[in-house]
Amino acid sequence: MxxxxxxxxxxxxxxxxxxxxxxxxxxxxxxxxxxxxxxxxxVPETNAFRRESEEIFLIVGGGIAAVSAAEAIRERNRLCSIVLFSEEAVLPYNRPMLTKAMFDSLAEEALAIHPRSWYEEHGIYLMLSKRVVSLLPEERELVTDDGAHFHYDKCILATGASCFIPPIEGTGLAGVVAIRSVTDAAAAARRAEAGQNAVVIGGGVLGLEAAWALKKAGCHVTVLENSPRLMMRNLDAAASALLQAAVEESGVAVVYSAQTDKINGTETVESVTLRDGTVLPADLVVVSCGVRANTALAQSAGIETGRAVVVDEHMETNLRGVYACGDCAEFRGVNRAVWPVAAEMGACAGANAAGEAAVYAEHPVPFTF
Structure with a gap:
């Protein structure tokens, strides 16, 4: 106890x-x-830096990197305007909980990073259901999908990442989902009735979390892992064996060295065929094969990109006054795309956009289930 x-x-x-x-x-x-x-x-660290100005800070994104950036700016500047643009209709939320809470509450208030009142109290204006389609560096403007133009003094890109969908036949069928948003998680939960067959393509952290959630909901679950053991890039053989034992004890089946050939069905998924000819019945398929950084907005503005948006130790891009952070950013050639790193990068980007000279320092990244 x-x-x-x-x-x-x-x-x-x-x-x-x-x-x-x-x-x-x-x-x-x-x-x-x-x-x-x-x-x-x-016990929060005391931040002594202050620069009170009436600058306009525009933040593109609705995840933890965007919120951390906004919070860091407001801590250093009480007079500025902060606007956060998010394509989703709900408050910024704890995205890692989607696979954990798929069958619990997906309500806005249950997942939200902060309640709506927090943004009001901190003077952070939320533009929900707004997609930024252009960044015009010469004019220092953002353009949204409804044609509106917004001027900025500093801009922070926190556009996140999207699920990678491998080139497998049948990924467009109803019942095939990749969980990246509240809408995705809700769609998976609606289809996952007790007694149904669920196949999860990918045995990483999120894939296993989705598998466990589906198993607890009463589904027959099979995970397809293309490596000979679980999480080979992150765990040594002994740790991987412990994880495998825990997965097997939960009742989730795992097929190792699995190569998915195609997903079968007419309009709705019915089964999954492996390259060795094995056919697995499937009423639901969850694709969990990693993510790819959302770089289109940055690229169209002439910002340097690699696997993600390239930033320096201050989270600034090659365009002065434009920063990037979180899952859409890469530092020293590495795109971590995990929650704790996104939060730290966002805080660093916000501090520097506000005028501080903060230097980003990488820390060990934990994996939790």
Missing amino acids: NTAAQPPVGEKVRCLACGEVFDASISVCPVCGASGEWLALY
Whole structure:
């Protein structure tokens, strides 16, 4: 039994597993699912830098990198205007919880990083259901899909990433989903009725989390992993064996060294065929094969990109006054595309956009289930 004293009301706690900070009222980390003993009292660092100005900061994106950037700017500048553009219709939310909470509450208030009142209190204007289609660096403007133009003094790109869909026949069938948004998770949950067959293509963290959620919902679940063991790039053989044992104990089946040939069905998925001829019945297929950075907006503006948007140690791109952070950014040739890194990059981008000279420092990236 955990006998540790509970933090006072109004305090903050940091999750020692993923590094995120929350109100002390939580008992389980809403990002990584770590239990209460992993939550420690958080004492925020005092930031002495201030630059009060009436600049306009436009942030493109609705994830943790965007929110962290906005928060960092507001901490340093109380007079500026901050506008955050998100393509989704809901408040910025804890995206890692999508595969964990697929059959729990996907309601906005349950997943939101901050309640709507937080943005109002911090003077951060949310432009939801707004897609930015152009960045005009000469004019220092963003253009949205309805043709509106917005001037900026500093711009931060936090456009995130999209699920990679491998070139497999049948990925467009109804019942084939890649979980990246609340809408995706809800679609998967609607199709996953007890007794149905679910196939998960990809045995990484998110794929396994989706598999466990589907199994708990009563589905017969098979994970297709193209490597000879689970998470070969992240775990040594001994750790991978422990993970495999836990997966098998949960009742989830795993096919190793699996090569998916095609997904079968007329309009709706019916089965999955492997290259060795094995046919697996499937009422639902979850594709979890990694992500690719969203770089189209940056590329169209002449910003340097590699696998993602190239940034320096200040999170600034090759265009002065334009920053990038989170899943859409790469630093020193590496695109991490994980939540804790996105939060840190966003905070660094926001600090520097506000005028500070913060230097991004990489930290070890935890993996949690």
